[in-house]
Amino acid sequence: MWRASIRRAPWRALTSALLLILCASLFPHMETLFRWLQPDASQVVYDRDSFWRLLLSHAGLVLLSGFIATVVGVVSGILVTRESGRDFLPLVNNIASIGQTFPPVAVLALAVPMTGFGGAPTVVALTLYGLLPVVRNTIAGLEGVSGAVLEAARGMGMSPSQVLWKVELPLAFKVIMAGVRTSVTINIATAAIGSTIGAKTLGDPIVAGLINGNTAYVLQGAILVALLAVAADAIFERIESASA
């Protein structure tokens, strides 16, 4: 099973990415199909923005927030597992687990009063929400390095930074990456909700479709979000199996 999933991964990443590109480019030309789904609407293909622009903007928001969340999350995970930061470990651990139980919509709603509408609050909200799995997995990964290995590393005369870079981070890499993967895949879905607070995302057709009762719009947005999530997930799987 383990072998099979590794062998399947490359074409899963490739096909989902291809399918995503195909759908984003072909949806505007598939009026007949969507007309059949939604015969009574005046418009059946979302055209207030091109799907490509929405897709790129959506991916951009996720990438930017994912990058910030990863850097901040990994750094704070490292800090609280150092000798000097240990006191904050329980605190950060608790915040991380409580934060995970918040529904994403709530996080978005909370971000608006702080930053107003548009892309900025969405990035803030996505960063905050995406931070939690990264922090939690960084801590779990670093704490999971066996005490004997650390004792050996120190006893051989590695400096604290050598222990971190040569031993702890490589050993925790898989677990940290799993956190980043969770964070990014969740945020691909969460970013769509960003449309409700004025960010340009693949959620736009979904929101418009829900407001106007246009199933075709909803479907177009949902398919693209789902394909983006699947493609991202498959790419992470590639990275993980390459590092194994």
Next chain:
Amino acid sequence: MIRLDNVSMKYGEQYAVRNLSLDIASGDFCVLVGTSGCGKSTTLKMINRLVEHNEGRILINNQEIASFEINALRRRIGYAIQNIGLFPHWSVAKNIAVVPRLLKWDAQRIHNRVNELLELFALDPAIFADKMPHELSGGQAQRVGVARALAADPDILLMDEPFGALDPITRESLQEEMLRIQSQIKKTIVFVTHDIEEALKLATRMVVMDAGQIIQYDTPENILHRPANHFVENIIGSQDRGLKAASCKQVRDIMRPDPPRVQGAAPPCRGSGRLWAVDGANAPVRLLQATVDGDASYRWREIDVTPDMGLQAEDSVKLAISKMLWRKVAALPVLSSDGTLLAEVRMADLVGGCA
């Protein structure tokens, strides 16, 4: 070389080691024994500052260890930890090369050193160099752990139960290996073990510890023959200490060279005591033992010498005793490497003439 001067160390309020004073001379093989939790590992770790002592002084070459740069100190001290602790993401070769790499040796020198050590520990470099730690058996991992400690040729070796996970055969061969290494390149070794026979065999000095304190610091002979108190007696197992003493003595210490022998098959018609019948190549064939029968006539009892009866000069006296008991003979031949009769071991010499 290593001096602990009234050293104490506590975890929280609890002393792990208390008022410990220990002088380990350069070239000593110092073995720490004691019950679990008595502070053996803590004592080792204080020497490379994995734990810092709270009171007293620790000196290496008359310099306080607190004055050394901590990582430089550790790179000078080989350390084989109790739980092996191989780096799971690195190959065997890379594991062994850790300290040489930290010391920035060049690649060729590291490569040669790694291969040399793998061979020393009977791990074929062609097979083992690129294996990952999870592909090793417990005993192989433990050997890699010891090789890693030796890699940068440190003057001081700290070894915490390094042979704990090994079968008796591998364990014994590694003990021999340690003794051989030690006789060639004199290092100062501080070694922890639970195995008293191992301690008696390897140590030039033994430390018996209890509850964070030293009960007796002495040579293995004195620990065996003059235990300081009841606790030491218990540790060395006073019931079978005779066998333990025998296991740390070599046949060469008690054998008698050039025992009486006759060529050919026919025993002389009269004689007393014991004779070895040897063949043309001077290899023992039979043991002839003079006995007096009920009618007061002399007879030779003849015992065939089988290959398993032969001893080597390096064998332990314990092995000699075992072979005597098994074959029910009072003398055994000591053979040279080419199988010729070199000496004999007599039961009488084992028990001080009362047999």
